[in-house]
Amino acid sequence: MTPDGRFVAFIAQGKVFVWDSQAIALIYTNAANTPFSIAISPDGNRLAYGVFGGLTVVERTANTNWVVPAIISGWHSGLRFSGDGRYLAYASRSAMVTTDTNASYDVYLYDFQTGTNLLVSHSYDSSAALGGASDWPEISFDGRFVSYRSGATNIVANDTNGSPDIFLYDRLNGINTLLSTSRFGNSSADSRSLAPVFSGNGRVLLFQSWASDLVPQDFNHSSDVLAFWLLYATVVAGNTPGEGPTLNWPVTPGQTYHVQYKDHLTDADWQDVMGNVTITGNTGRLTDLAPSSGQRFYRVVTD
Numbered sequence: 001m002t003p004d005g006r007f008v009a010f011i012a013q014g015k016v017f018v019w020d021s022q023a024i025a026l027i028y029t030n031a032a033n034t035p036f037s038i039a040i041s042p043d044g045n046r047l048a049y050g051v052f053g054g055l056t057v058v059e060r061t062a063n064t065n066w067v068v069p070a071i072i073s074g075w076h077s078g079l080r081f082s083g084d085g086r087y088l089a090y091a092s093r094s095a096m097v098t099t100d101t102n103a104s105y106d107v108y109l110y111d112f113q114t115g116t117n118l119l120v121s122h123s124y125d126s127s128a129a130l131g132g133a134s135d136w137p138e139i140s141f142d143g144r145f146v147s148y149r150s151g152a153t154n155i156v157a158n159d160t161n162g163s164p165d166i167f168l169y170d171r172l173n174g175i176n177t178l179l180s181t182s183r184f185g186n187s188s189a190d191s192r193s194l195a196p197v198f199s200g201n202g203r204v205l206l207f208q209s210w211a212s213d214l215v216p217q218d219f220n221h222s223s224d225v226l227a228f229w230l231l232y233a234t235v236v237a238g239n240t241p242g243e244g245p246t247l248n249w250p251v252t253p254g255q256t257y258h259v260q261y262k263d264h265l266t267d268a269d270w271q272d273v274m275g276n277v278t279i280t281g282n283t284g285r286l287t288d289l290a291p292s293s294g295q296r297f298y299r300v301v302t303d
Contacts, residue, residue, distance in 0.1 A: 003200055007044035011035050016049055018060065028060050039079035046085045050076035070117050071096065071110060078136055082143030086112055089137040089146050099126065105133035107148045109171065120146050120169045123154040124176070124266060130154050132164065136194060140202030144171050145230065147196035147205055157266055163192035166207045175265065179205070179228050182213045189214055203230050233300055244291025249300050251284045256303040259286045261296050270299065
């Protein structure tokens with residue numbers, strides 16, 4: 001369904017349909033070769049659906065359709081468009097790039113503008129993800145983040161729970177982050193997590209989890225719905241000798257914030273940044289008082 005609720009795309013009896021809730025009518029019908037896993041762009045114009053011959057894309061208003069040549073034959077699922085329709089996130093059992101050698105489902109991002117595929121669910125050393133399938137992709141409205149479920153054990157270090165986890169991929173830096181992480185350390189949670197869904201503005205990610213160590217006071221021994229806030233921080237280079245950059249990020253009233261860092265993403269643990277967090281209005285701020293001589297990766301966490 002499109003974000004405004006007007007258009008609904010669905011599959012029935014071997015055909016692809018689009019329903020217009022404003023016109024109260026079917027406005028598109030197309031017979032397909034056993035279609036599955038359909039998606040519709042937010043403006044309601046572009047459709048994508050999997051068939052056994054590959055992935056078919058429809059430009060509804062132009063009444064044209066084509067098979068995406070860069071997405072070869074195979075099982076494709078979890079199709080999701082970005083807000084402008086440029087990016088398509090999907091899961092595939094076929095290898096779309098040479099580094100995909102695990103013969104299992106992986107999550108990809110297809111760029112309609114460049115006609116290229118990007119392997120999202122890769123290991124932290126950029127090789128194939130091993131130990132389990134990756135699927136259930138979700139993409140933020142701006143196309144920057146892709147979240148997905150994966151049972152692979154080498155997408156990040158210290159994923160030792162033996163269960164599917166929720167990951168967040170940042171297209172701008174190519175980094176995967178484990179979201180379903182235990183609050184007692186930098187390791188994976190104590191049970192499985194699945195079904196990530198972005199909010200309309202892409203700032204909140206919801207997912208389902210059976211883990212009991214993601215948040216305090218989780219004693220029901222059952223599945224829960226968790227919300228993960230994506231804080232878009234800005235980094236300003238430091239001008240004072242001996243000081244590092246200053247981070248600024250939006251804050252939520254009543255929350256306490258900490259800034260942590262890694263010198264290398266393969267480091268085992270996050271370390272606390274030296275300096276004090278100050279909150280002015282709706283903005284948090286911290287200057288790194290002891291930066292490293294090389295690169296440093298930051299994250300903002302809340303209690």
